[in-house]
Amino acid sequence: MFEDISQSGDGGLYAELLQNRAFQQVTPNTAAALNAWHSINGASLSVLADPIPVSSALPNSLQVTIPTGITGPVGVGNEGYFGIKVAAGSTYTASFHYRFPTASSFKGRITVGLQTAAGKSLVSTTVPIAAASTAWTLVNVTLHPTTSAATTANNFTVTLDGAAASGQTVHFAFFSLFPPTFKNRPNGMRVDIATTLAEMGPSFFRLPGGNNLKGQIPSQRWQWNATVGPLINRPGRVGTWGYINTDGLGLMDYLNWCEDLGMQAIMAVWSGFTLSGTSIAEADLGPFIQQAIDQINFVIGDPAKSSAAALRASLGHPAPFKLNYVEVGNEDFFGADTYTYRWHDIVTALTAEFPRLNFIATSNTFNPILSPNPLQYDIHEYNTPSWFAQNSFFYDGFQRNATKYFEGEYAAISTNSSDVFGSPADGRLLFPTMQSATGEAAFMTGIERNSDIVFSASYAPLLNHVANTQWTPNLVSFDAGNVYRSTSYYVQKLFSLNRGDAYIPSTLPTPSGTLFWSVARKNATQQIIIKISNTMDTVAPMTFVLPFTVVASTGTAQVLTGAGTASNSPTTPNLVSPKTSTIKTGKKFSYTAPGFSFSVLTLVAH
Numbered sequence: 238m239f240e241d242i243s244q245s246g247d248g249g250l251y252a253e254l255l256q257n258r259a260f261q262q263v264t265p266n267t268a269a270a271l272n273a274w275h276s277i278n279g280a281s282l283s284v285l286a287d288p289i290p291v292s293s294a295l296p297n298s299l300q301v302t303i304p305t306g307i308t309g310p311v312g313v314g315n316e317g318y319f320g321i322k323v324a325a326g327s328t329y330t331a332s333f334h335y336r337f338p339t340a341s342s343f344k345g346r347i348t349v350g351l352q353t354a355a356g357k358s359l360v361s362t363t364v365p366i367a368a369a370s371t372a373w374t375l376v377n378v379t380l381h382p383t384t385s386a387a388t389t390a391n392n393f394t395v396t397l398d399g400a401a402a403s404g405q406t407v408h409f410a411f412f413s414l415f416p417p418t419f420k421n422r423p424n425g426m427r428v429d430i431a432t433t434l435a436e437m438g439p440s441f442f443r444l445p446g447g448n449n450l451k452g453q454i455p456s457q458r459w460q461w462n463a464t465v466g467p468l469i470n471r472p473g474r475v476g477t478w479g480y481i482n483t484d485g486l487g488l489m490d491y492l493n494w495c496e497d498l499g500m501q502a503i504m505a506v507w508s509g510f511t512l513s514g515t516s517i518a519e520a521d522l523g524p525f526i527q528q529a530i531d532q533i534n535f536v537i538g539d540p541a542k543s544s545a546a547a548l549r550a551s552l553g554h555p556a557p558f559k560l561n562y563v564e565v566g567n568e569d570f571f572g573a574d575t576y577t578y579r580w581h582d583i584v585t586a587l588t589a590e591f592p593r594l595n596f597i598a599t600s601n602t603f604n605p606i607l608s609p610n611p612l613q614y615d616i617h618e619y620n621t622p623s624w625f626a627q628n629s630f631f632y633d634g635f636q637r638n639a640t641k642y643f644e645g646e647y648a649a650i651s652t653n654s655s656d657v658f659g660s661p662a663d664g665r666l667l668f669p670t671m672q673s674a675t676g677e678a679a680f681m682t683g684i685e686r687n688s689d690i691v692f693s694a695s696y697a698p699l700l701n702h703v704a705n706t707q708w709t710p711n712l713v714s715f716d717a718g719n720v721y722r723s724t725s726y727y728v729q730k731l732f733s734l735n736r737g738d739a740y741i742p743s744t745l746p747t748p749s750g751t752l753f754w755s756v757a758r759k760n761a762t763q764q765i766i767i768k769i770s771n772t773m774d775t776v777a778p779m780t781f782v783l784p785f786t787v788v789a790s791t792g793t794a795q796v797l798t799g800a801g802t803a804s805n806s807p808t809t810p811n812l813v814s815p816k817t818s819t820i821k822t823g824k825k826f827s828y829t830a831p832g833f834s835f836s837v838l839t840l841v842a843h
C-alpha cells in the first residue's frame with residue numbers, strides 16, 4: 238500500500254534529491270517559500286511570482302542577487318530531503334533554468350556542485366551564462382564525485398564568482414538533481430528503497446492513497462492529469478500529510494514502477510469526499526466521474542478511442558497497463574451517509590465504461606447497504622499485537638457469498654489497547670517490534686486460511702523518512718543514506734516469497750491461543766510450506782504428523798526471532814533478520830518455535 242505520507246514519495250521512493258525544487262505551491266516572498274534553500278556567502282534570495290514564469294504550472298522562481306564587494310563563490314544551496322547522499326562512482330544529473338530579468342552584456346560562469354555542509358567541495362562543474370536576453374535557458378550538467386561523502390550532511394550548490402558577478406540579479410527555476418535510478422528509469426525511483434521493496438516480491442501496489450488521495454478540500458484532492466507528462470507542466474499540490482507533493486512521482490511513474498516489479502496496480506479514484514468531511518453533492522458529481530473515467534482510460538483505455546489513453550501512448554506506453562481493481566475512495570466509512578449515492582453514481586458510470594473491472598468499496602462491510610452490491614470491500618485494521626494474535630480467525634466467520642476482501646491497511650501500532658492511535662509515550666510503536674510482527678504473522682495465517690475470500694492484503698504505511706514522519710510504525714524506514722528493514726518487513730517478505738499455490742487444511746490453532754500456523758502446498762516442487770507464529774516469549778514445542786506418502790527427512794527453516802521489544806531502527810538497523818537452517822523432518826517430526834518468532838518450514842511432502 239503506497240501513499241505520499243512521511244515523505245514516502247517525495248524525499249523517499251521518488252529519487253529527486255532536491256527538496257522544494259521548483260517552489261511549487263509556496264507563497265512568494267515568504268521564508269517558507271525558501272524551505273530547504275539557503276544563501277551562500279551573502280547572496281540575497283527571494284522566491285517571486287516571476288513576471289515571465291518558466292511555465293504556467295511553475296509560476297515561482299528564485300531571485301538571486303549577488304551583492305557588490307564580495308569575493309569567492311556566491312549563490313544558493315539546497316540541503317536535500319534532510320541530507321544528500323554523495324557516493325563516489327555515481328553519476329548525478331543536475332538541471333535548472335535561469336534567466337536574467339534585465340538583459341545586459343554580462344557574461345559569466347555558473348558553478349554547479351555538491352559540497353559538504355562544512356563547505357568542502359565534493360564535485361563541481363561550471364557552465365557559461367550570458368545575460369544577452371531575459372529568456373529562460375535550461376542548463377543540464379552531470380556530476381561525477383570521485384570521493385564519497387562521509388555523511389549525508391551535504392548540499393547541492395549553484396554559485397557565481399562574487400567579484401565577476403558583482404551586483405548581478407539572476408532568476409532560477411525548477412532545479413533538479415537525480416542520482417542513478419532503479420532500472421535507470423528517467424524520473425525514476427531511489428535504488429536502495431526500490432530494491433528493498435522489490436525483494437518482497439509484491440503482487441500489487443495500491444496507489445495513490447490512503448488519505449493522500451482525498452485532500453483536505455476538493456481542490457487539494459489527487460488529480461491524475463496533474464501528475465503526468467513533462468515535469469515542467471506539473472503544478473504539484475498541497476498533500477494531506479502536511480507537506481507539498483511535487484507530483485514528480487505521478488500516475489505514469491507509478492504504472493512504470495508496477496511494471497518494473499511485475500505488480501498490478503490497485504488504483505483508487507476520488508470518491509467525492511475529503512478529509513475535512515466535505516461530500517460533493519450528487520448533482521455535482523459529473524465532472525469528478527468524468528475525471529475518474531479519464532484516469533482509468535489513461536491506464537487501460539484504447540488510444541484510438543480515448544484522449545487519456547492516447548496521452549499514455551504518447552508517453553511511451555501504447556499498450557494498456559495491468560489493472561483489475563479500482564478502489565472507490567478511501568475509508569469512506571467516515572462519509573457513509575453520502576457514500577450511498579457517491580458509490581452508486583460512480584460505480585454505475587465506471588461499470589458501464591469498464592465492465593471487466595472490479596470495484597472496491599471502502600465503507601464498512603454491508604453498512605450501509607450499497608447499490609450496486611459491492612463484490613469487494615477494503616478492510617483496514619490498526620490495533621495492538623495481541624488484537625492481531627487474538628483475531629487470526631477474523632475472516633473464518635465471514636459468509637461465503639461471492640464477496641471478496643482486501644485487507645488494504647493493517648498493522649500492530651501500539652501496545653495500549655485503550656489508546657491505539659496515541660503517542661509513543663502512550664504505547665505507540667515507533668518501529669515494528671518482534672511482538673508486533675508476530676501478532677501480524679498470526680493474523681496473516683488467518684488470511685492465508687481464508688484466501689478464498691481475502692484476495693489481497695498489505696501492511697500500511699509502507700515507508701517513512703525518519704526525519705519527517707507523520708505516522709509510526711512503518712514497514713520500511715529510511716533516511717537520506719540508509720534503508721531500515723523492520724521486523725514486520727521480514728514477516729511480509731517471508732509470507733510473500735513463500736506463498737505456495739494452495740492452502741491445505743491442518744489441525745486448527747486455538748483462536749484464543751498464542752501459537753498460530755498455516756500450511757500451503759507448492760505444486761512445482763511438491764513441497765509443503767508451514768508458517769508458524771509464536772506470539773509469546775516462551776518457546777513452543779510442536780509435533781507434525783503428515784498424511785503424505787513421501788516426506789523428506791530434512792527441510793529448510795527460515796526463522797525470524799528476537800526479544801518482544803526488539804526493533805530494527807537507525808540505531809540498531811540489523812538487530813533482527815531471518816536465519817535459514819536445515820531441520821530434521823519426516824512423516825512425524827518435532828519443531829520448537831522460539832519465543833517471539835515467525836518460522837517458515839519448507840519440505841518435500843506428497
Ligand SMILES: O=S(=O)(O)O[C@H]1C[C@H](O)[C@@H](O)[C@@H]1CO
Nearest residue numbers: 447448449567568697698708
Ligand atoms: O489517520 S488515519 O485516518 O488513521 O490514517 C490512516 C488511514 C488512511 O487510510 C491512511 O492514509 C493512514 C495511514 O496509513
